[in-house]
Amino acid sequence: MTLSINDLIVTAPGDTCDAELAKQPWEFDRFPGYGPGASETDVIPAPVTRPGQLPAAYQRMPEAELHARIRAAKQTLGDRLVILGHFYQRDEVVQYADFVGDSFQLANAALTRPDAEAIVFCGVHFMAETADILARPEQRVILPNLAAGCSMADMADEESVEAAWEALTEFYGDDETVPVTYMNSSAALKAFCGRHGGIVCTSSNASTVLEWAFEQGRRVLFFPDQHLGRNTGKAMGVPLEQMPMINPRRPGLGVDEDVLRDARVLLWPGFCSVHKRFTVAQIEQARAQHPGVRVIVHPESPMTVVDAADAAGSTDAIRKFVAAAPSGSVIAIGTEINLVNRLAAEHPDKTVFCLDPVVCPCSTMYRIHPGYLAWVLDGLVEGEVRNEIVVTDEVAVHAKVALERMLAALPKAD
Numbered sequence: 001m002t003l004s005i006n007d008l009i010v011t012a013p014g015d016t017c018d019a020e021l022a023k024q025p026w027e028f029d030r031f032p033g034y035g036p037g038a039s040e041t042d043v044i045p046a047p048v049t050r051p052g053q054l055p056a057a058y059q060r061m062p063e064a065e066l067h068a069r070i071r072a073a074k075q076t077l078g079d080r081l082v083i084l085g086h087f088y089q090r091d092e093v094v095q096y097a098d099f100v101g102d103s104f105q106l107a108n109a110a111l112t113r114p115d116a117e118a119i120v121f122c123g124v125h126f127m128a129e130t131a132d133i134l135a136r137p138e139q140r141v142i143l144p145n146l147a148a149g150c151s152m153a154d155m156a157d158e159e160s161v162e163a164a165w166e167a168l169t170e171f172y173g174d175d176e177t178v179p180v181t182y183m184n185s186s187a188a189l190k191a192f193c194g195r196h197g198g199i200v201c202t203s204s205n206a207s208t209v210l211e212w213a214f215e216q217g218r219r220v221l222f223f224p225d226q227h228l229g230r231n232t233g234k235a236m237g238v239p240l241e242q243m244p245m246i247n248p249r250r251p252g253l254g255v256d257e258d259v260l261r262d263a264r265v266l267l268w269p270g271f272c273s274v275h276k277r278f279t280v281a282q283i284e285q286a287r288a289q290h291p292g293v294r295v296i297v298h299p300e301s302p303m304t305v306v307d308a309a310d311a312a313g314s315t316d317a318i319r320k321f322v323a324a325a326p327s328g329s330v331i332a333i334g335t336e337i338n339l340v341n342r343l344a345a346e347h348p349d350k351t352v353f354c355l356d357p358v359v360c361p362c363s364t365m366y367r368i369h370p371g372y373l374a375w376v377l378d379g380l381v382e383g384e385v386r387n388e389i390v391v392t393d394e395v396a397v398h399a400k401v402a403l404e405r406m407l408a409a410l411p412k413a414d
Contacts, residue, residue, distance in 0.1 A: 024059070024369065053146065053387075058371040063092075066370045070096055073377035081380065082116040083373075084109060084131070086123040087315040088336040088365040093122050093373055102315040103127060103183040104202035108407065110134055118380055121389075122368045124148045128389040129187040133396045133403060141389045142380075144372035148364050150184055152300075155270035156224035158188040164248040164268075165196070168221065171252075171260060176217035180209060182225045183406075184272075187391045187399050189223070194398035200406040203299050203314035206232040208409040210265075219263055224270030231299045231306045233265040245269055274362050275300035278334040282355040283308045286332040295355070296321050297334030305334060314411075315339055322347055336362045 058066070074081065074096065084106045085097025094100055099109035103123075110119055110131045119135060120142045121128040132141040161179075168177055179198035181189045190200050197216060201209035210232055213220045222229035226245055233243050243265040247254030255263075278301045286293050296311040296318055306312045311321060315335060322331055327349040333340045334355045344352035372387075379386040391399065 024371075054371055054375060058375045061371065061374070063370065066374045067092075069374040070370065070377055073374070073381050076381050077118070077377070079115060080117040081120065081377075082110070082113040082118070083120045083122060084127075086127065086365060087319070087339045087342075088362045089122050089368060090338055090366065091342065092370050093368050094338075094342075096373065097122060102202065102204060103130075104204040104314070104406075104411065105316060107131070107134060107183075107202075107403070114139075118142060118385070120144065120373070120376060122373065124150045124153075124364050124367075125389070126150055126153045126184055126186060129391050130183065130190075130403060132389050132391045133187060133190070133399050140385050142376050142385065143387050143389050144376050145367045145369070146387050148367035150364050152182075152224055152270050152272045153184045153186060156181075156185060156189060156268055158186070158192065160248040161189060161192060161223060161268075164246060164253060165192075165221065167248075167253055168266070171257075172219075174218075177219050177221055177266075178213040178217040179221045179223075180213050180229075181223055181402070182206075182228060185224055187395050190399035190402050191395045192398075194401035194403075198402055199409065200402045201228075201409070202406065202411075203228060204316060204411040205406065205409045206299070207236060208412060209406065210236060212405070212409055214264075219266065221266045221268075223268030225272065225300055226267040226269055227271060227275065227302055227306075228299050229265055229267045230303050231301075231312065234303065238264050243267055272300040274336050275334065276302065277356050278302070278305045280304050280308045282334075282357070283332070286353075286355060290330045290332070290351070293330040293332050294321075294325065295332045295334070297355070301334050309334065319343065322350065322352060325350060336365070338362075338365070 083097045085094040085100045086106065087100060087102055099106060101109060106123070106127065107130055111134060114136055116139065118140050119131050121131050122144060125143060125148060128141050128143040135141055165179070179193045179196050181193050181198070181200055183200055183202045193199055199209055199213060206228055210220060230243055234240065241259065242263055244255045244259050244263050245267040247269060253260070275298050278297055283295050283305065286295060295309040296313065297305055297309045298315065298318065299306060299312045313321065318333060318335055322343045325331055330351040332353055332355050337354055340352065340354045376386045
């Protein structure tokens, strides 16, 4: 059974989810922060650079009419339109996607529709930027709600990364540090990697990317997600003591010189507020309540959680894990609730549930609502491009280098 947003609200001790989750996203688009469902631990972006907007008529429009408009616009636009939907999108939006997948899959999917005039990305800002970089010049990329950012991506800004890079270059005195940015980062940081011989990675191909990076140099600067970097490096045999977490705001990056000298993976202090919530205690409780349960978590989860689980993998790997499990299996998943609920609905012969009893959807993915999708599609029918995402040529040329390296670094077979 698929749950509604109202069904997902849970009040419990230690709850750090926004209690106003049930409100509509347009009620929060003009305020700082990431909106309904956001964790109190999220870093609030300042200033607000991605204000949302939705005309009042669409805010008041009955749900049935919104969906009728979306269907009609899709039929009218036909092959001129392609809609991409991330796994974490709510069901009432993802049902209209021509392609559903993780960030790696959707980056590739956009390339398969070169004749589409408009790419509507039901995801978050950095994903739409990536689509614009990879798209043909005449294609228009649209993000239904401009307020759909990413708290993790905002934890690494260009100025801080440049400062850290300068400090590392001064300390090492060589050119053997390779920058690797997670897909969850701005186009500017992807361009930074392109300029400095680096690469972009996703959770699907992180190990392939790190192997490539170690072939290019002695060490890697990995940002913004510390957990994906640490978990991937550990799985490849890199000792923890050689993966220090730097602090770009402290002298010497906050790392002892001897440790810095021997480092192989330099981790940025970023994280995903959804995946940070998963704990070893939750896994232990799942095992106690469901003997024989299989636990799989996303590699954005803390290392102790990944170590305690039976498996870890990208959103697509999680999907495949559930599909491959025999009928009657009990599976606990550590990732965003919309995907978990969708998998539970798709596999009624299996018991599939979320590890976290306090359910937190990705607050920024939640920003994409059928009202925004209907509004931007109506605009296309009327010949108006609304909420277009445009990456400047200066940034795009270098970012594309790093992204093309990413696309060539195929994920390892499951």
